[in-house]
Amino acid sequence: MKLPIEGLSRAHLREALEAAREKDVDWRNGRIGMYIHYAGEDVLEVAKEAYLAYFSENGLGPRAFPSLAKFEDDIVAMSLELLHGGPDARGAMTVGGTESILLAMKSARDRARARGYTVGTAEVIAANSAHPAFDKAAHLLGMKVTRIPVDKDYKADVAAMEAAIGADTIMLVGSAPAFPHGVVDPIPELGALAQRKALWLHVDACVGGFSAPFAKMLGADIPEFDFAVAGVTSMSADLHKYGFTAKGASCVLFASAEDFAFLPYAFSNWQRGAYATKTFVGTRAGGAIAAAWAVMQYLGVEGYKDKTRRILATRQRFCDAATKLGFQIWGDPQLGIVSFGSDDIDMFAVAEQMEKRGWMVGRLSEPRGLHMMLNLTHEPVVEDFARCLAQSLRDVRAGKLSPAVTGAQY
Numbered sequence: 001m002k003l004p005i006e007g008l009s010r011a012h013l014r015e016a017l018e019a020a021r022e023k024d025v026d027w028r029n030g031r032i033g034m035y036i037h038y039a040g041e042d043v044l045e046v047a048k049e050a051y052l053a054y055f056s057e058n059g060l061g062p063r064a065f066p067s068l069a070k071f072e073d074d075i076v077a078m079s080l081e082l083l084h085g086g087p088d089a090r091g092a093m094t095v096g097g098t099e100s101i102l103l104a105m106k107s108a109r110d111r112a113r114a115r116g117y118t119v120g121t122a123e124v125i126a127a128n129s130a131h132p133a134f135d136k137a138a139h140l141l142g143m144k145v146t147r148i149p150v151d152k153d154y155k156a157d158v159a160a161m162e163a164a165i166g167a168d169t170i171m172l173v174g175s176a177p178a179f180p181h182g183v184v185d186p187i188p189e190l191g192a193l194a195q196r197k198a199l200w201l202h203v204d205a206c207v208g209g210f211s212a213p214f215a216k217m218l219g220a221d222i223p224e225f226d227f228a229v230a231g232v233t234s235m236s237a238d239l240h241k242y243g244f245t246a247k248g249a250s251c252v253l254f255a256s257a258e259d260f261a262f263l264p265y266a267f268s269n270w271q272r273g274a275y276a277t278k279t280f281v282g283t284r285a286g287g288a289i290a291a292a293w294a295v296m297q298y299l300g301v302e303g304y305k306d307k308t309r310r311i312l313a314t315r316q317r318f319c320d321a322a323t324k325l326g327f328q329i330w331g332d333p334q335l336g337i338v339s340f341g342s343d344d345i346d347m348f349a350v351a352e353q354m355e356k357r358g359w360m361v362g363r364l365s366e367p368r369g370l371h372m373m374l375n376l377t378h379e380p381v382v383e384d385f386a387r388c389l390a391q392s393l394r395d396v397r398a399g400k401l402s403p404a405v406t407g408a409q410y
């Protein structure tokens with residue numbers, strides 16, 4: 001496409017934007033198991049209104065926009081309270097889970113350097129269920145990630161992680177929960193290990209940060225996973241997932257001001273004065289910050305509990321539908337992620353059959369399975385899912401396998 005010589009009319013653009021969606025999934029119909037965290041029309045409207053109200057403002061300029069700086073302070077304070085940060089805990093907003101993880105790793109690396117670590121490649125030890133963001137960050141930061149197979153329950157194997165600790169190890173990772181199976185790692189054991197070995201422990205609660213606290217309030221059997229656990233140094237918690245706000249909002253949180261001091265970056269060796277940020281990115285959408293603040297204030301504890309209760313109930317119904325057809329749930333998922341499979345059915349073939357029926361399901365490779373991250377669009381479609389799954393299973397059993405079953409990932 002070329003930049004038009006004359007700009008197009010707004011009416012034309014409205015049409016073009018709508019037409020461009022033609023091949024996009026219709027996420028509102030609940031047939032996609034990823035990317036979307038819908039909590040109702042009202043929540044969406046609150047987020048959109050706040051986003052538009054601060055559409056042009058820039059999170060890079062806290063002096064120009066003290067409103068945004070205050071929203072961020074409030075968001076960090078609300079998040080820290082939820083995740084049991086003590087009076088010394090600190091944090092910052094970022095644009096997403098990947099950035100939060102990258103910044104935690106950068107802080108851990110810089111703390112290690114400040115403590116005299118100079119040789120070798122700083123190493124992070126994580127279960128192989130941890131998000132690829134750790135490896136992406138390691139690539140950018142000149143670090144390395146050693147991945148350790150999960151245990152039989154798909155949780156981080158703490159003993160195996162301990163055995164892998166070497167002279168270059170500076171950080172351990174636990175997930176609450178990890179994306180593949182949706183199970184929460186044994187954070188108290190990891191915290192004890194981190195303390196014993198004087199290592200940084202990052203808890204990746206990108207998925208669970210704004211759902212696990214409410215699930216626990218509702219009685220879910222989730223072990224301690226946040227700053228209540230001694231040894232947890234930092235956490236990532238995504239507002240744009242189960243915080244139900246606009247994309248572009250996450251938090252990186254630190255148990256202590258001392259460790260938080262390794263987060264900011266400052267530079268002044270150019271012509272335009274001091275430049276300092278707490279984030280990797282520079283310019284940040286004011287709208288994403290305002291929307292996060294507004295949604296948190298709109299939902300409150302009771303609102304989040306209500307959404308969480310409904311998502312957990314929906315997850316249980318998905319689990320029941322799968323087990324009724326003979327599938328096995330992988331691990332013991334406690335939050336909004338579920339994955340399931342079978343030892344004797346080609347699950348990628350099942351996934352393909354589901355896609356033929358209009359479902360965009362995730363494919364899990366270890367063990368092979370179907371993967372869904374649930375939200376409130378899924379609440380009304382569980383029966384439809386069960387019906388399509390039964391038909392897909394029947395077709396796979398009948399040998400209706402297309403040669404295109406490749407295991408393509410989403």
Ligand SMILES: Cc1ncc(COP(=O)(O)O)c(C=O)c1O
Binds near residue numbers: 098133177206250
């Ligand atoms: C456990 C976990 N950590 C980190 C991330 C990365 O988050 P983002 O895509 O917001 O960068 C994800 C994304 O799904 C995740 O599930």
